[in-house]
Amino acid sequence: GAVVSQHPSWVICKSGTSVKIECRSLDFQATTMFWYRQFPKQSLMLMATSNEGSKATYEQGVEKDKFLINHASLTLSTLTVTSAHPEDSSFYICSAEVGADTQYFGPGTRLTVL
């Protein structure tokens, strides 16, 4: 299957700082990537759809100015959590689309904001 990597795998930061998470497709090109957030014992919540070379499409209720997404190349999308607060602590997972509809997930990034 297609391989998607994420970096870092975990990060701890102080409240008010910004954190950047990278999502890479290692053995294929991904025009479309997705960013999800998962709180403990809950299912995945789609945050935004990232399309190479264009602005991301955010889901209702997701602040685009807080969660900055950049998809500058066909193998890299980044999510920056700006001015992070404890309530932003979560498991952030990206996925890359292969073909018309199949998504392969990265290993996830666990963010803890103190």
Place this chain on the structure above:
Amino acid sequence: QKEVEQNSGPLSVPEGAIASLNCTYSDRGSQSFFWYRQYSGKSPELIMSIYSNGDKEDGRFTAQLNKASQYVSLLIRDSQPSDSATYLCAVNSGSARQLTFGSGTQLTVLP
């Protein structure tokens, strides 16, 4: 609103038994259906995809789709303790190219 419903479980089966996981969806326009496995603390891993009515088999896994009943299931034969995980059903309606996930069913296979 598009919905995907799963029994949250937990579902416990003895080792070697068949585990049956069920999923219903609300959008009749859905075209693609996926089962993901998620171990605790890990990200989802794609197990099966199915697009047409009927059964699709891959090793110990069989996905079943019934579009008329808006129902998709996953059977795991000869269940192993390593199959213990949360299984997520995901549906793609085709129009938005996004997946709608169910809340997941937690499966425990008892040795």
